[in-house]
Amino acid sequence: MAATVDKWVMTLKAVAEPASTLLCFPYAGGSPETFRAWCGGIADDVEVLCVILPGRGRRLREPRYERWQPLVEDVFEALSPHLNRRHAFYGHSFGGRLAYELARLASAEYPGMTRRLFVSGCRSPDMPQRRPYMYQMTESDFRGAVGKMGGTPAELFEHERLLRLLLPTVRSEIRLAEIWNHRHAAAVDVPITALYSPDDPIESQQTMRGWRRFTKRHCELLEVPGGHFFVDSHPEYVTEIVNTRLGSFNGDDRSFGSGSGGSPEDQRD
Amino acid sequence: MSEKENPMVPEALLAWVVDECRKLGLRVSGGEDDFFEAGGTSLTAVKLIDRAERDFGDDSLPPDELFTESRIAEIVASIQRNSKRAGAVAD
Numbered sequence: 001m002a003a004t005v006d007k008w009v010m011t012l013k014a015v016a017e018p019a020s021t022l023l024c025f026p027y028a029g030g031s032p033e034t035f036r037a038w039c040g041g042i043a044d045d046v047e048v049l050c051v052i053l054p055g056r057g058r059r060l061r062e063p064r065y066e067r068w069q070p071l072v073e074d075v076f077e078a079l080s081p082h083l084n085r086r087h088a089f090y091g092h093s094f095g096g097r098l099a100y101e102l103a104r105l106a107s108a109e110y111p112g113m114t115r116r117l118f119v120s121g122c123r124s125p126d127m128p129q130r131r132p133y134m135y136q137m138t139e140s141d142f143r144g145a146v147g148k149m150g151g152t153p154a155e156l157f158e159h160e161r162l163l164r165l166l167l168p169t170v171r172s173e174i175r176l177a178e179i180w181n182h183r184h185a186a187a188v189d190v191p192i193t194a195l196y197s198p199d200d201p202i203e204s205q206q207t208m209r210g211w212r213r214f215t216k217r218h219c220e221l222l223e224v225p226g227g228h229f230f231v232d233s234h235p236e237y238v239t240e241i242v243n244t245r246l247g248s249f250n251g252d253d254r255s256f257g258s259g260s261g262g263s264p265e266d267q268r269d
Numbered sequence: 270m271s272e273k274e275n276p277m278v279p280e281a282l283l284a285w286v287v288d289e290c291r292k293l294g295l296r297v298s299g300g301e302d303d304f305f306e307a308g309g310t311s312l313t314a315v316k317l318i319d320r321a322e323r324d325f326g327d328d329s330l331p332p333d334e335l336f337t338e339s340r341i342a343e344i345v346a347s348i349q350r351n352s353k354r355a356g357a358v359a360d
Contacts (some may be wrong), residue, residue: 010305031310031311032305033308033310036308057309057336058337058338061331061336061337076297153311153313154335155316156311156312159332162311162314162318165333165336166311212343
């Protein structure tokens, strides 16, 4: 896997002539490996790309974004080479918020090309954020809260030097998630698949059912097992849902909802 | 690969880094590969740093260098530079 020039986008699954491209957005402080682990389970003709933000991986030393607008604008520009063909967005938690913002811009600029928005473990834009804000916590409280969330390997907490290097990005992305209050007037012209886990202490059916108000199209709310980090712990459930939804890329959007991989709660306004 | 060999020989060090990365499950074949593109994470970074320190001494692979200069050849250069500076030759 030779180094590539594009610092914004990591190709996790290359396809010569993809039927569609799945653009993935990890959770706060997350890594592309979440989505790489899916690749074996994703349909052959679907290309999988992951967005790499400043502050992560080899972009560790680059200045992080403090505000949503420049972040969204810059990611949109970086993704533009991939948006003029059929694509879908998948984002988890913080990444879900970002994926929604990108789906808004992409569907307006490239009509018909944004086939679906997947949001998982991510409250709808009209839900107030959880309190107390993690980003305002003292360092030790913040570490405790991150540890309690799960998702961070225990070994990392034994490496003080590494934690000092990595946690500022986690805090910065959690801050962006916590200050997010975008209630765009217009709903997106993209069907939404929203995934939640009943075992997730952070998000739930209640915090996610509002997504139906943010699309002009169909919205489905699906349940998967596994807690807040089900994208890591239960990839097979997620990839099956993704595959069946992307399978309708070449048809219309009526063909899903058969309940594959989850229990659909169809919601139409 | 044994730590008894001179770790300062770049070829031997390159082989060491490639070998350790593979043991960590990364798809690495040579110096041009990138640690993160090959599947590296914070956790595999911790493990690689631990193994470098075990074989080449404390601070032989500083985390901030691994994260920002993440090509395999750059990791080799970092270990070379820092194990020299620390004056640490394994065992």
